[in-house]
Amino acid sequence: MLSSPVTSRRPLAVFSVPAILFALVILSLVACTVGYAQPADQQATAPSPSALLATATPEGGTTCWLVQESTGRVFAALADSDQVVEYESTGKEVRRFTVGMAPQEMVLKANQLVVACTKSPALHFVDLDANQVVGELPFVGTGPLALFASQADNPYVYCFANATSSSSSVEVYQVDVSARSIRNQTSAYRWGQNSARHVAMSPNGRWIVLDARGRSSPSGADLMRVDEDAFTFTQVRNHHDSFGQMVAGPFNRYWTFGKQLYPLDITAPLRTFSGSVVRIHPRYDLAASVDASEPNRCYLQRFRDATDIAKLELPEPEVPKTTRSGRSRSRVPVYDRFVRFDLQRDLVFVGTQRRGYWIDLKTYQASLSPQRMILAPSAVTALVGSPLQIALEISNLEQSATVQLVKSSGPESLTITDGTLSWTPTAEDVGAQDVVIELKSATDDEVLDTCRISLQVELPRIELGFVAKTMVLSPDKRYAVVWGPSPGQEQRHPAHSGSDEIAVLDISQRKILSHKTIPPGIRCAAIDDKYVFVSPNSGNLFYRLDHKLENQKRQFLQSAPQQLIRFADDRLAVIGDKQETFDTEDMSAAPMPTLSGLDPRGVVVRLLGQRRIEWGGRLLDRETGELLRVDPGMYLPPLIGPPQVTYRRPQNDGLVAWGRKLNNQALMSEQGNMISQFTHSSHDRQATLSERWPMAVLVAAVQDPQTRENRLTMEFRNLLEGTVMHSSVLDVFPPNRQNVNFYGMRQTLQVLDDQILYLHQDKLLFAKIPKAIAQAMPVPLHFKAKQESEIKVDGMVKVPLKVGGDNTELTFSLLNESPHLQLDANTGVLEVDTAKLWATLNVHASNSPHLLERPPLSWLKAAENAKRYRALTNKNLPAGTMAANLPISVAVQDSEGQQAKLTFGVIVVGPRQAFDTAMAKRAAAEKERQEQMREAQRVRQQQMAEARAARAEAQQAEPGTPEARLEVLEAKVRRLEAALDSILKQQSR
Structure with missing residues (x-):
């Protein structure tokens, strides 16, 4: 074994016993070798002396190897030791670095060797320029484990650590090797592999795959998108299968899982190699692998088709029974075999648990061709409306070649010009688009490489940084306020009092203007072009803040608010047990003209989309406050029908447009008749109506039963039968993510003219309604929102009924018959004999004078009548006149049988002299009778x-x-x- 001092090398004339034994082994191998550049069907043989250059046998074995490919420096972490040994390509020890006990893993970053030691948990940093240990970063609990890093120009290294024995406390740490400190950390509890033990990262640092191999069988792998600067990990896909060690391929195109080669998106295996740990060479058409079941066999194969170049039997080292101290050697941890390249010297390094091998590729130079590969990302995210350009470069190009699209691949508008892929996606392209590109030789048209690029077309978005549950827009449609529970809070219950996050968004600029935490939580909120109005969960009050969520002003209320509605130029309506209205500038009470004595059950206040608001019998334009329509018989005495008042229970039915409304995902007529049921298997769905185009927009999250991916889909349905006219994918998000389901008020879908806003968990998506789809939508027959609201007593007065729809063959009918009303069935013009109709008031007054003391005829008294007229119209009643309500109920039908109905009121203003004279005469007669x-x-x-x-x-x-x-x-x-x-x-x- 090699045991020379760190600062010196053995003299060349001195040989150790292991070295002599190694020489004998080499000589025996030479005697039987037959070379390695053999056909694929030849038997594996021992390497020739020119192929196997050297070996190194660390004492006691090693837990891991590491090679700096650009320089060929080789490092081995010694088992049961605190040493990391560096070797040169001759197998000679160069130096040692003393780190912590039980070094388990190593990674290279920014010319620093980072060593993870688990006995005294810490990361140790070795400066490879100065060749010395420069510091350590301790951890608490178990770890650090699963070291990984990219080849990007940043100082970040990642690892897992667990402070407790619970798997729910696993943390992912981002370590800055320059500062030797933790830059960020996050919990991996909700990752698909929260017990991950092995991680491979793409060279550009944008993707990782991780698994829990050894802890579950089969463990499967999870593909995650990474943003290193933002420190975000987004799960994309799960691959459930058994495999060996994961290795990232060069050029950000491939992974190898055990023996199998996968594309970057791990959708399906491409080919299988002989060894179970595979490394792809960046310059040669070569894949080197070592078999886990046969640790002394190395395979050199062509990357393009996995055909054999050579099979090498590597000599096994002698396994010592005892250590140098005479004690039994302790058990070495389970080891992942290692294959890496020395690009400077054209070598392959193979590391096993007890020995490292250097194999010279020059021996097989005749069998090695350049690794010609299209350098393009495997997956690209494109935004709707934003031009996309991808430069298609070729690696190791030694001859002329061309890149071209495979027929029937990708969208029609995509082109390749001068080696650049260009495309501008539209709203119709949202979702996944696969593009297949071939690299062909210019001489013989041979296909040198095939590259598949997955273009994921996404909508423009705003990343919120928290999961939002509802959204409210300003009347001018430029700003939005969104809010939801703070991180760590439970799903919102109406009685929950946890904190909420709130953000103010500029919709036109697609950016966040401000963000703040509201400790007591938010009950409701509203926004306009200057202010944000927030009512907290605690107390009967609301706050007015600016768009920076500063400079708050407080206003107390008479009851707990349930909704804040911003309308007209300067009005804020507070809806609760008591309806209150305030001036948004000075916060003073500025109630809408109404009747203090009116039964509150009749005061219905609801927001009907972005354009209209209903307030106690009046349909108003939300932005200007213009009166569009009045209800019949609410504030004024009716001219037709029984003299009684009916009250409606306040209901927030939501948006009403095109004569349609939505009720629990059901499309209904404005009168409540069912048209279509939007059946959907999704638990998370939202629907609304477009106020510009005759369509219903439905957004729902569904899961693919095969891939288990969740897809956010959008459907455009017509308003005639509720059938789907167009559908697309808005977003794709990974499985195993907890579904967010809030209680209470929730508004996540808004349609602004041609733009669709959807609040999806922690982001706001921006979609567009395709103009071609919108123009193809049939317009249902309907009565328009604005109808005639006031006429004067002036003989025969014409009131045209305003309808919309594609069919012009219409038939009108009057549902409340009266001798004073005549309706033209073809034109829809209603003729009102105002003089005779007005005379009915005198009849009521003459026949039943005692009713003047009770509603509705008491509303004809001058002061009360003027007050009620102003409450409806916000105008003063002219002197010498009085107002009454003419209820009108009409229907229309087209040639196809479509029907629409409408009941509304027309304010009739006429002279009150005759009425007052009749009343005076009747009063005088009554007085004389009493006398x-x-x-x-x-x-x-x-x-x-x-x-x-x-x-x-x-x-x-x-x-x-x-x-x-x-x-x-x-x-x-x-x-x-x-x-x-x-x-x-x-x-x-």
Whole structure:
């Protein structure tokens, strides 16, 4: 065994016993060797002296080997020791480095050798320029394990460590080797392999595969996308199979799992090699491997087709029974065999548990051809609307060659010009697009390499940094406020009082303006172009903040708010047990004109999309406050129908557009008739209506039963039958991720003109509605939101009904018949005889004057009527006029049988002089009648008094028994009084 001092080498004339034994072995091998550049069907033979250059046998065995390929420096971590030994390519020991006890793994980064020691858990750093140990980084618990690093120009090395015995506490650490400190760490508990023991990283540092080989069988591998600077790991795919050691291939194109070669996306194996630990040469068409079941056999095969170049039987070292101290050697940990290249000297290094071997590739130079490979990423993420360009370079190109697309591969608009792949994806391309490119020889058209690039077209997005549960947009559609539980919080329950994260987003710029933690949590919020309004879970109040979530101002409320609605120019509606309205600038109470005495059950407040709001019998334009339509008989007395008031229970039915509404994923008419049920197997789905195009947008997360990948799909459905007109993939996310399901208010899907916003866990996705798809949507027959809201008494007045739809052959019908209403069935023009209709008010007043003291005729009194008119229109009622409500109920049908119905009210304003004159005459007549009744009663009472006096006188003058006569007279008087009382009561009614 080699045991020379660290600072010196053995003289060439001095030979140790192991060296002599090794020489004898070599001589015996030479005697029977037949060479290695043999056909594939030849038997494996021992290497020739020119092939096997040297060996090294570390004392006590090694736990791992490492080769610096650019220089050929070889390092071995000694088992049961605190030493790392460096060898040169002749097998001679160069130097030793003293690190911690039980070194298990090594990795190279930034010209530093990083050694993981587990007995006293720590990372030890060796500067390879100065050739000295420069520091260590201790860990607590078990680890560090599974070291990995990229070849990118950064100082980051990664490892796993576990502070406790629980697998849920496994942490992934990012270590800065320059500062020799931990830069970041995160839990690996929710990774598909939370007990990962082996990790391979692509050279560019953008991908890793990891497995728990040795802890489960089969363990499978997980492919994860990595951002080293942001320190993020995103699971992409799981591969469930048994295999050996994982090795990252050159040029970021391949992995080898045991004997099998996989593309970067690990979708399916490409070919199988002979050995179970495979290393791909970056310059030669060569794959070197060593068989785990036969540790002394090395295979050299062509990478392109896995045909044999040579099979080498490597000499086994003598296994010592005892150590130099005479004690039994302790058990060496399970070892992963090692294959690596010395690119400077064209060597292959093979490391086993007890010996390292250097094999000279010059022996097989005639069988080695250049590794001509298309240097292109295996997977590329492209954003919709952003031009994509990929330079296609060729490795080790020694002759002219061309790259071209395979027919029927990739989207039609993709081109390759001057070795550059160019493409601008559109909204129709969202999802996975596979492109196959061939490298062909310009001389004989031979296919030298085939490259498959997976183009994952994604939507533009904003990464939030937390899982958001709901989103609210500003009336101008430029800003959004999103919020959700802080990391570590449980899924939100209405009674939960944990903290929430809130962020203000600029939708037009697609960026985060501010982010803040709200300790008591958020009940509801709203936003406009200047302020953010937030109501916390605790207390009856809300805060107004600026877009930086600063400069807060507090406002107390009469009840706990359930929703904040920003509308008109400067109004904030607070919806709860009591509806309140505030001026957004000075925070003063600025209620909408309404009636304080109105039954609160009739005050319905709801936001109908981004354009309209319903407030107590009025449909208003959300941005301007313009009155679009009024309900019949809510605030004013009806001109048709019974004089009674009906109340509607407040319901937040959501968006209503195109004569349609959604109720629990069901497409319904505005009157509540079922049109289509959006059946979907997904647990997580959202649906809404577009206010610009006649379509329903449905987003749902579904899982592929084969790959177990979760796909976020979007469907565009028409509003006639609810059938799917177009579908696409919005996002792909890995399996085994916990599904987020919040209680309470949740709004994750919004449609703004041609843009779709979807809040998907910790990101906001931006999609577009394809114009061709939108224009192909049929427009259902419907009544438009804006209808005639007010007319004046002026003879025969025409009220045109406003409808929309593709079919022009329409038939209109009037559902509330009246002799004063006439509807043209073809044109939909309603003629109202306002003079005769207005006269009905005088009839009511003349026939039932006592009803003027109770609703609805009491609403015709001047002061009350003016107040209610202003509550509906926000205008003052002209002097000398009064207002009433004309309820209209109409239907329309087209030639295909489509129907639509609408019930609304028209405010009729007319003169009140005739009504007031009739009421004055009736009041005067009533007053005269009352006076006559009072006079008649006075006369009767006087007559009764005179009669009683007369009877008294008669009793005094008349002899006999006065008691009997008195009783008779008193009985007569009582009967007369009862008769008079009955007469007075009847006259007073």
